[in-house]
Amino acid sequence: MSDITREEVIEYDKKYNQHPWLTGTADAIPIERAEGIYFWDYNGKKYYDMSSQLANVNLGYGNRDIIRAIQKQVEILPYIAPAHASGPRSELAKMLIDIAPDNMAKVFFTCGGSDANEAAIYAARTFTGRSKILSRYRSYHGSTLGSGNLSGDPRRFALEKPAASGFLKFFDPYVYRSDIKFNNDEEASAYYLGLLEQQIQYESPDQIAAIEVETITGANGVIIPPNGYLQGLRKLCDKYGILLICDEVMAGFGRTGKMFSFEHWGIKPDIISFAKGVTCGYVQLGGIIISKEIAKYFEDKVFLYGLTYSGHSLACAAGVASVNYYSEHKILDHVNEVGKVFGELLEEIKEKHKCVGDVRYIGLFGAVELVKDKEKRTPIVPYGYDEKKTMAQIQGMLKERGFSAFGRENNINVTPPLIITEEELREAFKILDEVLTIVDKEFI
Ligand SMILES: Cc1ncc(COP(=O)(O)O)c(C=O)c1O
Numbered sequence: 222m223s224d225i226t227r228e229e230v231i232e233y234d235k236k237y238n239q240h241p242w243l244t245g246t247a248d249a250i251p252i253e254r255a256e257g258i259y260f261w262d263y264n265g266k267k268y269y270d271m272s273s274q275l276a277n278v279n280l281g282y283g284n285r286d287i288i289r290a291i292q293k294q295v296e297i298l299p300y301i302a303p304a305h306a307s308g309p310r311s312e313l314a315k316m317l318i319d320i321a322p323d324n325m326a327k328v329f330f331t332c333g334g335s336d337a338n339e340a341a342i343y344a345a346r347t348f349t350g351r352s353k354i355l356s357r358y359r360s361y362h363g364s365t366l367g368s369g370n371l372s373g374d375p376r377r378f379a380l381e382k383p384a385a386s387g388f389l390k391f392f393d394p395y396v397y398r399s400d401i402k403f404n405n406d407e408e409a410s411a412y413y414l415g416l417l418e419q420q421i422q423y424e425s426p427d428q429i430a431a432i433e434v435e436t437i438t439g440a441n442g443v444i445i446p447p448n449g450y451l452q453g454l455r456k457l458c459d460k461y462g463i464l465l466i467c468d469e470v471m472a473g474f475g476r477t478g479k480m481f482s483f484e485h486w487g488i489k490p491d492i493i494s495f496a497k498g499v500t501c502g503y504v505q506l507g508g509i510i511i512s513k514e515i516a517k518y519f520e521d522k523v524f525l526y527g528l529t530y531s532g533h534s535l536a537c538a539a540g541v542a543s544v545n546y547y548s549e550h551k552i553l554d555h556v557n558e559v560g561k562v563f564g565e566l567l568e569e570i571k572e573k574h575k576c577v578g579d580v581r582y583i584g585l586f587g588a589v590e591l592v593k594d595k596e597k598r599t600p601i602v603p604y605g606y607d608e609k610k611t612m613a614q615i616q617g618m619l620k621e622r623g624f625s626a627f628g629r630e631n632n633i634n635v636t637p638p639l640i641i642t643e644e645e646l647r648e649a650f651k652i653l654d655e656v657l658t659i660v661d662k663e664f665i
Contacts, residue, residue: 256283270282276498293538294538303530329531340494340526342368346431349431355391357390362470373393374629389420393413394413409447410448432465433468436483442588451483455489467481467493475547506533575665619656622652624653
């Protein structure tokens, strides 16, 4: 525990910390402690953590099972180099293969989501001998060189100077923002997959190693694929011998009411990348789960990718405790139950506020898309360009009132801890309602 005062926290932070995605002089709210779905700043002000921080603190704060598992492990073996076998690494790998689809064989652990996707890129290119990787425009896969180039959202631009080769983008099945009015999900899926197939042919299928998607786009506004899309994507990949990589970093581990979100559509990827909810932020961990075929390929070939902290003992111990907690405490059932109320509350918000163009949700994974004109669906800020910092102001008003969330472009993402109760949800939504009332009057 740090013993410095509130004033020192603020002063040293501003002087010595460079925060990600912020300017060097940005003011960061100093946070002192947290419990359950709440955290408190140094003035004792309480916040509803309506984003589970970065959609990772899925089981909330103060989870005794995870804390005790880390405490126990740090006494026995805090760290051992990745070439060794260790209790937590072996146990967690087995647990993940047990919950993954039956075509999966092995786990390679990383420290988070970005390096998980780096490992996925490496494995896919090496296994197929092909170089191109296709991913979608409205996606985020990380901010290391490879995962950043794989990402589609504007955060990639900084890492594209120059752009790494072999990363190509295609359009998301973002039905709400489509000019075409589809009659049903299947029609929408066929349209987007048809475009993608043309692109695959233009790029030469035998040069494409993998198509990587966030199964459900997370940070960029919880874009849920229309029914049939993922099944069609799986078929396209099979047709051309392309690997399908599902990035489950944000959507995995119960967020949508299933352990992995692709289970909603019954598909089996070739590689799954994961992080966040596997340890719920208590210690950082990520990784990829690879299929039997890919694991077999590496049986007699060296996996030429590694990290000092791959499969860190404390992280894996936190992972074992978290994954056990999900099942022992029936977290998925809870998400599905409370998720119904979550959906109703979001629909009420959409009905009531003229600034809300769309709400999208599945389990406890939700987004509120803000518009200037509901009829025309004009986003409240243009894509990639929020000159007046409108969204930051709106997020600021929410935070001032104790509703902590995050979002990108014209979306407010709402991804509370999966342990949230119906009462807590209803209370927090009163704040959202209050702020959207101000947005209706003063921002559009
Ligand atoms: C879908 C997805 N993939 C990858 C990442 C990168 O993970 P990390 O920040 O742990 O490197 C994120 C982070 O938000 C994410 O949402």
